Amino acid sequence: MYRYDQYDQAMVDTRVAEFRDQTRRRLEGKLTEDQFKPLRLQNGLYLQLHAYMLRVAVPYGTLNAAQMHVLANIADKYDRGYGHFTTRQNIQYNWIKLEDAPDILADLAAVEMHAIQTSGNCIRNISSDQFAGAAADELIDPRPYAELLRQWSSFHPEFLTLPRKFKICVIASETDRAAMKLHDIGIRIVKNAAGEIGAAFYVGGGMGRTPMIAPLIRDFVPLDQLITYSEACLRVYNRYGRRDNKYKARIKILVHELGKEEYTRQVEEEFAHLLTQGIEPPIAELERIMAHFADPAFDTAASDDLDLSNRDFALWVARNTVAHKQPGYVIANISLKPVGGIPGDASAAQIHLMADLAKEYSFDELRVTHAQNIVLPHVRKADLFTLWQKLEAAGLGAANLDTVEDIIACPGLDYCSLANARSIPVAQKISQRFAANGKTGELGELKLKISGCINACGHHHAGHIGILGVDKKGLENYQLLLGGCEGDDTSLGKITGPGFTEDGIVDAVEKATDVYLAEREEGERFLDTYRRIGMEKFKEAIYA
């Protein structure tokens, strides 16, 4: 994985020193909160319901064991013994003291991490496929390009005060596992008819209050023009994005209002101009980055055999592991969704353990997924049973990936000051309901996503079943959505009708799944059945 050079390190070290001074001046009263707030936000420090909250960037979700240990140490030393992995492949701490924040940033900098650009109207953490570098269906590893974009976008002077926040995703596989078309810019690395590798650009997607699926604006940009084309996309947005209305300021609104054709025309014009300016980083820099992402030293003699005689292990293998490009290896997913647990939360001890397991069994690599789980990307099949036993012993062995129990839930009103309703208790009750009624396995793939407000951090628009918390005259209320999907056939969920109480929404979800079980045809997932039969039968059952 990528390691900082002297410039990267100098940048984060300088930022820590700068923030230490800013924090001191705030505590001494030399800065008002109005002056200080934008400075702390630029360092990922929010003020949330119970305390300050620190969001730490995990570039394209990739971590090594040393970094993971530091994340656990921060949870222990400065927080309350746990961290929360987010849908942006980051980690958040909920109980941070302002006076500790500079020390935490220094601890992070010591392992090449930071919280820069995890807030504010700038280009945020670049996201990517959590199976990058390991997936069997991958064209190339997208992470060198994600890293190049990270370097280009870090402190990019032109794009630090955009009309609104900006999210970029890069993938390079057949299957989209990163909700690529629901980003401001989604980049898919593709091969053209001539066999050359380039990038398809999807621009203007997003969730939030006005969800939109990004249209394809160019199907092939040569990879040695990737940054130039990205810069053109951003420039047009920066110039014409709405700054007068926060709710219309995202690029999706600009692309929608201008129309895809006109937006594309302007991007192409800007692109042609920028090509004459020679802004693309030198190829030597890309090669330097690429060298960090060489395959680990796989054991080419590793056996493909797996003893599945233990039934619990066999279930975990079936649900939580994915084919690896290297024979004898698998991708192992650690579910952070135990039944009745808090989606995405992990204790310091669990974080330490996952770090140790990565070191021992996965070439020192971990990934954070947008579904709030952790991945050990390169595990020898021969080590899988031992690994699973260690996960089980630590409460990390839930065999439920991509099932109705693998719920994405934002922090909601338990932690978030923008929330209308709590998300976590709903997730807990749903996972408990399905664990108790035993239908989880029968339901197969079912992506359920919950947000505590219209900002949609819990991706409710993209859930096969989505739940949105709303405020109904001071009371928590929950709307149900059906038919959303991220990935290759991205679609946005539709609201079923009037909302529900907390218990009512759990019943409604179960009724929807019962309709699926009654109506499904051979091989259909919940989403397929919904798409075939439409909303009506679901509504009849839910509101009966």
Place this chain on the structure above:
Amino acid sequence: MKILTGNDLKSGAVVWWTGQDWSIHVEDAVDVGDQADTILAQEEAARRVNASYAIDAEPDGERGVRPAHIKDRIRALGPTVRPDLTLKPADPNAGNWVI
């Protein structure tokens, strides 16, 4: 009644105006009548509180003061999903007060 709340500048802890000072216990909150703006301006300027605001609340027999909105009741107690981290970790019914 009108009560005042905010966060402690250094620790970020949720605090409530007691008439003289700030307390982490909502039951210490006092009715400030129409003095909210004056008190908040003074206290913010003295950096004794951060991100402060006034809210409606009502006297509550059981716990003294009950903020009108669920968000402030969650702030007063702690996350409902982590009773161990709330101000009443030993009280299994504390969560009911929030809802």
